[in-house]
Amino acid sequence: MFPRISHFSLRYKLAFLSLVPVLFSLVVVGGVMDLLARQFHNNRAREHMAASFATLENALKNVEQGQRDTLASFFGREDIIASFNMIDRYQTIEDYQAKVFDPEKKRLAAELSQQARPASNDLIAAYDGRGNLISFALKQNGHTWLGIISYQDGEPVYYMARGRENPWTRAKSLPERLSGNLSLNSLETARSSETLLGTPRYRTLPDGFCIQTLKRISRRLPDNSERVVGYLKLAKRMDRSFIDALRQKADIKLGIFHGEALVMGSLLGLEYLPEIGQASPLSMRGNPENIHWPEHSDYFLHAHALPLEQGNLFLVVGVEKAELHYKINETRIAILVVLLISASLVIPLSMLYANKTIAKPLRHLMRHSEALRNGEYQEAVTVDSGDEIALLANSFNTMSLALRQREAEIRAHHAHLEQRVWEEVNKRQQQERLLIQQSKLAALGEMIGNVAHQWRQPLNALAVNIQDIGDAYDFDELNREYLDESIASSMALIQRMSTTIDDFRNFFRPDKEAREFLVTEALEDALSVIGASLKNNGIALRTQVEESPPIRGFPNEYAQVLLNILSNAKDAFHAKLCQAPTISVRVDTSPEGRARVVIQDNAGGIPEDILDKIFEPYFTTKSDAEGTGIGLYMSKMIIEKNMRGSIRAANHGDGAQFTLDV
Amino acid sequence: MDTKQQFKSLSVVYAEDETEMRESVARLLRRRVGSLYLAANGEECLNLVRDHRPDMILTDLEMPKMGGLEMIQHIRREFGDNILIIVLTAYKDQAHFTSLADAYVYKPMDTAELFTLMARFSSEET
Numbered sequence: 001m002f003p004r005i006s007h008f009s010l011r012y013k014l015a016f017l018s019l020v021p022v023l024f025s026l027v028v029v030g031g032v033m034d035l036l037a038r039q040f041h042n043n044r045a046r047e048h049m050a051a052s053f054a055t056l057e058n059a060l061k062n063v064e065q066g067q068r069d070t071l072a073s074f075f076g077r078e079d080i081i082a083s084f085n086m087i088d089r090y091q092t093i094e095d096y097q098a099k100v101f102d103p104e105k106k107r108l109a110a111e112l113s114q115q116a117r118p119a120s121n122d123l124i125a126a127y128d129g130r131g132n133l134i135s136f137a138l139k140q141n142g143h144t145w146l147g148i149i150s151y152q153d154g155e156p157v158y159y160m161a162r163g164r165e166n167p168w169t170r171a172k173s174l175p176e177r178l179s180g181n182l183s184l185n186s187l188e189t190a191r192s193s194e195t196l197l198g199t200p201r202y203r204t205l206p207d208g209f210c211i212q213t214l215k216r217i218s219r220r221l222p223d224n225s226e227r228v229v230g231y232l233k234l235a236k237r238m239d240r241s242f243i244d245a246l247r248q249k250a251d252i253k254l255g256i257f258h259g260e261a262l263v264m265g266s267l268l269g270l271e272y273l274p275e276i277g278q279a280s281p282l283s284m285r286g287n288p289e290n291i292h293w294p295e296h297s298d299y300f301l302h303a304h305a306l307p308l309e310q311g312n313l314f315l316v317v318g319v320e321k322a323e324l325h326y327k328i329n330e331t332r333i334a335i336l337v338v339l340l341i342s343a344s345l346v347i348p349l350s351m352l353y354a355n356k357t358i359a360k361p362l363r364h365l366m367r368h369s370e371a372l373r374n375g376e377y378q379e380a381v382t383v384d385s386g387d388e389i390a391l392l393a394n395s396f397n398t399m400s401l402a403l404r405q406r407e408a409e410i411r412a413h414h415a416h417l418e419q420r421v422w423e424e425v426n427k428r429q430q431q432e433r434l435l436i437q438q439s440k441l442a443a444l445g446e447m448i449g450n451v452a453h454q455w456r457q458p459l460n461a462l463a464v465n466i467q468d469i470g471d472a473y474d475f476d477e478l479n480r481e482y483l484d485e486s487i488a489s490s491m492a493l494i495q496r497m498s499t500t501i502d503d504f505r506n507f508f509r510p511d512k513e514a515r516e517f518l519v520t521e522a523l524e525d526a527l528s529v530i531g532a533s534l535k536n537n538g539i540a541l542r543t544q545v546e547e548s549p550p551i552r553g554f555p556n557e558y559a560q561v562l563l564n565i566l567s568n569a570k571d572a573f574h575a576k577l578c579q580a581p582t583i584s585v586r587v588d589t590s591p592e593g594r595a596r597v598v599i600q601d602n603a604g605g606i607p608e609d610i611l612d613k614i615f616e617p618y619f620t621t622k623s624d625a626e627g628t629g630i631g632l633y634m635s636k637m638i639i640e641k642n643m644r645g646s647i648r649a650a651n652h653g654d655g656a657q658f659t660l661d662v
Numbered sequence: 663m664d665t666k667q668q669f670k671s672l673s674v675v676y677a678e679d680e681t682e683m684r685e686s687v688a689r690l691l692r693r694r695v696g697s698l699y700l701a702a703n704g705e706e707c708l709n710l711v712r713d714h715r716p717d718m719i720l721t722d723l724e725m726p727k728m729g730g731l732e733m734i735q736h737i738r739r740e741f742g743d744n745i746l747i748i749v750l751t752a753y754k755d756q757a758h759f760t761s762l763a764d765a766y767v768y769k770p771m772d773t774a775e776l777f778t779l780m781a782r783f784s785s786e787e788t
Contacts, residue, residue, distance in 0.1 A: 463770035
């Protein structure tokens with residue numbers, strides 16, 4: 001069978017085929033648009049930041065200026081920490097560090113102790129230009145402690161005195177509140193010192209940050225030269241509102257670094273710090289543990305150096321990428337929507353086009369094809385699309401035309417064949433009729449021959465008897481006695497001839513019903529018909545009769561079979577002209593207990609190549625006049641179909657042997 | 663034609679296997695020939711010929727044990743053409759088998775024809 005076919009599958013295939021490039025190009029266009037949108041948004045973010053930075057820079061400059069302007073007023077205020085770094089006679093900070101015990105530090109510590117308010121436990125410290133603790137004053141339980149720190153090979157050495165008049169002694173450690181905050185060159189120290197500056201008197205500092213600045217302290221020397229003897233460091237604590245103001249102004253998030261320490265901010269990603277480091281002469285690092293990093297945050301960052309006298313103050317600002325992504329996503333969704341709309345327009349259009357240019361002509365062709373299948377030759381298909389389908393239509397038309405011609409030829413041929421067949425059948429029927437007629441005639445001739453043989457002898461005898469009457473008269477022998485004898489003899493002969501007629505009539509009368517009989521009875525009947533013919537043809541007949549079981553069937557049919565085989569044997573001798581022609585008939589019982597009759601002749605046998613054909617109908621070796629090829633076929637039918645027996649032919653010795661088992 | 667023709671000098675052997683035929687023909691022959699010997703088949707006939715050296719043989723062709731043809735061949739071989747042989751047969755088409763015979767009478771037999779033949783042969787003999 002043909003596979004199940006949907007009429008619409010082609011349309012979908014074509015649509016699918018067109019869908020692939022459409023989708024591909026949409027993806028490409030989408031990708032390019034996405035890229036452009038991203039670039040656009042990146043640029044916009046950068047521009048936005050640049051604008052924000054300009055604003056921010058102005059704001060910070062103003063902050064710095066204002067700070068400088070009000071520097072003098074900072075002294076004595078609680079939110080301002082001032083520290084003095086006294087360098088004295090040393091030119092460089094490195095030289096200054098080498099000194100272990102410096103009278104300037106003592107003097108500085110005494111100054112600090114005067115600044116410390118007596119009423120409370122107060123600590124006030126001084127640092128050098130790098131933020132190292134150098135001296136401090138501590139009021140505790142009504143006592144004033146002075147302290148200085150010197151450094152030997154990078155390790156701090158502490159000296160403390162109880163009050164200004166008491167001697168200085170080396171201390172094992174600093175007071176607890178300062179403990180752990182000292183280690184030269186360590187980042188922790190740097191940060192802690194800033195924190196110390198930013199948290200005057202160790203009060204808990206509210207959320208905010210410090211902006212500090214340094215001022216050189218110079219002295220005029222006798223040689224009229226001037227040298228820096230110390231630094232005054234000022235730090236102003238700024239509260240959160242300052243950052244918020246900046247943030248709002250610039251519309252960006254920011255962090256503020258000083259030196260290597262993050263002093264304010266909440267946004268920075270560690271991975272952006274190297275980038276910031278490249279942008280400034282200072283390296284910047286924050287301690288991730290002390291900074292609250294927003295989770296999964298991602299920023300476009302920019303570092304901005306705010307120049308201060310003491311060093312650059314760095315502002316690191318950023319725009320959250322998520323915001324950018326959100327905008328990019330918005331654009332992407334817009335792009336996707338546009339693409340989907342165009343796709344949803346393109347696909348039905350392409351389907352429509354495919355349907356019009358391909359599926360429709362194909363359906364048109366299909367209808368013609370179906371018509372052709374049904375044997376309707378329509379007019380030529382017209383497809384003027386000028387493409388392969390038009391070619392297909394042309395090809396179809398050619399095929400249709402060729403088919404039409406072929407069909408006409410086949411019809412003609414068919415009619416001719418039919419005529420021939422009819423003629424042949426007729427001829428065959430005629431031949432068959434003729435054959436049947438011939439076989440009837442042949443049977444009749446056979447019978448007449450047999451009758452002739454049977455009658456010839458008594459006829460001869462009768463002829464002689466009649467002529468003898470005249471002869472007897474001539475020789476005076478004709479008396480009553482002679483006549484009686486002659487009449488009796490003649491009547492006997494006539495009676496014999498009459499019996500022959502009865503025998504023949506009985507033999508060919510069809511059996512009314514099956515009955516039990518002995519094969520010897522049938523053999524006698526057959527021999528009564530053909531015996532004389534055999535004898536007259538000089539064919540010796542030898543019969544050997546053993547005991548055989550009675551069989552059931554039609555005795556005449558069976559006798560006819562025997563007659564047929566005997567008759568064939570007789571004809572075989574007639575054709576062969578052999579010496580001492582003999583037919584042997586043996587009746588006995590087969591090993592299976594059937595009645596067996598074996599008829600054998602010495603007429604040379606049946607040629608091996610036709611041995612398996614002799615039972616086929618119309619097979620004969622005889623000429624038309626002599627045989628029809630029906631005899632053995634009928635014999636086989638009678639024995640095997642009617643009597644459920646078997647008939648076999650074989651060559652045995654110098655003749656044919658037929659064996660009948662019933 | 664003389665219907666009472668007699669050939670009393672002739673010695674004849676007659677071979678015929680059918681008893682009735684043999685007896686009927688024998689009755690006709692006895693009235694005319696000198697001596698008549700009857701045989702039921704070719705073998706008997708041959709023995710009679712060997713014993714009695716007849717002048718003439720009348721024989722059927724189809725006979726059991728030894729057919730007429732075989733018997734005639736034997737006789738010609740043993741006795742040459744000295745013995746006249748007349749074949750009595752129903753089969754005209756079998757005549758060519760017996761070119762060795764001198765004459766043929768076809769059955770049903772016309773006795774007059776047979777006697778004419780016998781007369782001719784007996785006169786030739788004498």
